[in-house]
Amino acid sequence: MDLLTDHLVRARAAGAVFARTVAEPPWGLRLGGSIQLSVHTVVRGRGYLWLDAPGSTVELIPGTVTLVRGGPDHYIGHEPGAQCLEPEEFRARHARIGPGDNPQATVFLCGAYQFSGDVGAGLLDALPQVMTLSAADDDPLRDVITLLSRELVRNELAQQIVLDRLLDLLLVLAIRADFRRSPTAPRWYRASADPRLGAALQAIHENAAHPWTVPELAAISGLSRAAFARAFRDALGQAPVQYLTDWRMTLARDHLRADDLSLAQIADTIGYGSPFAFAAAFRRHHGEPPGTWRQRERTTAHTRLLTTHPGS
Known part of the structure; x- marks a missing residue:
């Protein structure tokens, strides 16, 4: 895909x-x-x-x-x-x-x-x-x-x-x-057309749960580790590991907001070995635990629904 x-x-x-x-x-x-x-x-x-x-x-x-x-x-x-x-x-x-x-x-x-x-x-x-x-x-x-x-x-x-x-x-x-x-198209879109990076990006998006390493992604791209890391940063503005973490956190937020998956299930889905490892990574990224974030988001969404649809 x-x-x-x-x-x-x-x-x-x-x-x-x-x-x-x-x-x-x-x-x-x-x-x-x-x-x-x-x-x-x-x-x-x-x-x-x-x-x-x-x-x-x-x-x-x-x-x-x-x-x-x-x-x-x-x-x-x-x-x-x-x-x-x-x-x-x-x-x-x-x-x-x-x-x-x-x-x-x-x-x-x-x-x-x-x-x-x-x-x-x-x-x-x-x-x-x-x-x-x-x-x-x-x-x-x-x-x-x-x-x-x-x-x-x-x-x-x-x-x-x-x-x-x-x-x-x-x-x-x-x-x-x-x-x-458009010259302002998302960086991931432009990078996906780069023959040096497209396959690695697709691998990350298709299987965020995999414990990807830079050497592994570089091998998929057919580049040395240093050449891949440099090309990736030039195209996407961040290191491969940071991009992977950001993508996992994006998926985590969507799961927390829309699904009833437990923290353990979300952790397994996006590549963390335990709910504790996931919670620690989420706190580092967002400044609060995932459970607290989920409750706040759902409360906000419910309030917005009542405001726009008073009869709901």
């Missing part, structure tokens, strides 16, 4: 298509910053997307995909600065399936993604606040946009599964395209 696939799988991204919308001007939609990643694509017509920050307006036209990372609210409308409705009111007024009678109407798709854990957070942090990609005629992105639009006008069994998979594909293609072209 390559590193990008590994990150996407571990992030356990859950997607949902809001709707295929036919909106006749004037129209506008506000989307809250709590949505971790929004995906927008116009099928017909045009629209505009903007943040509160000046100079942030992006034109939405057919054949483009725009991703917006969570944080600030963002808005889409028939013109920059259009009055924007909350999603519920907007759907009641505009969301409907059909070709649209008004040639001035904009037909667009909105999707949302929620990522889980620190692996997901790391992926999101690597993306720009707003990213727009143009799909050429022979680009797989254009094919996926077409399939999404067609599926949404059907009334077929298992439609939600199809939509989720297509949105998954759209997201992966967009992230892959951005990382491939």
Whole structure:
């Protein structure tokens, strides 16, 4: 499994298509910053997307995909600065399936993604606040946009599964395209393409529980220990052992936050010989025991749930 696939799988991204919308001007939609990643694509017509920050307006036209990372609210409308409705009111007024009678109407798709854990957070942090990609005629992105639009006008069994998979594909293609072209792509992504380091990085990610040593990783890479350590530090900004520890701690945090595994089970999963060794390493890394960290994180998550969904 390559590193990008590994990150996407571990992030356990859950997607949902809001709707295929036919909106006749004037129209506008506000989307809250709590949505971790929004995906927008116009099928017909045009629209505009903007943040509160000046100079942030992006034109939405057919054949483009725009991703917006969570944080600030963002808005889409028939013109920059259009009055924007909350999603519920907007759907009641505009969301409907059909070709649209008004040639001035904009037909667009909105999707949302929620990522889980620190692996997901790391992926999101690597993306720009707003990213727009143009799909050429022979680009797989254009094919996926077409399939999404067609599926949404059907009334077929298992439609939600199809939509989720297509949105998954759209997201992966967009992230892959951005990382491939961006000088600020994650270091692990760039290093994974380095023939000197790719195999060793993949080994670490596929089996974090293995007691990896620098000589062992160097042998996988076909380099001397010194040459491997130097190339690794140059590419990733840290020594191989520190990278391995950081990755294990990332996995540990995700287990503590999301699973009911015991400390002994987590220790075994990520490569520590005992729960005591794991607890000591976690305390060195985070300044508190894993049990304390887990309780605090779950209390915070519960409080956040009650705040955003009072009836839960």
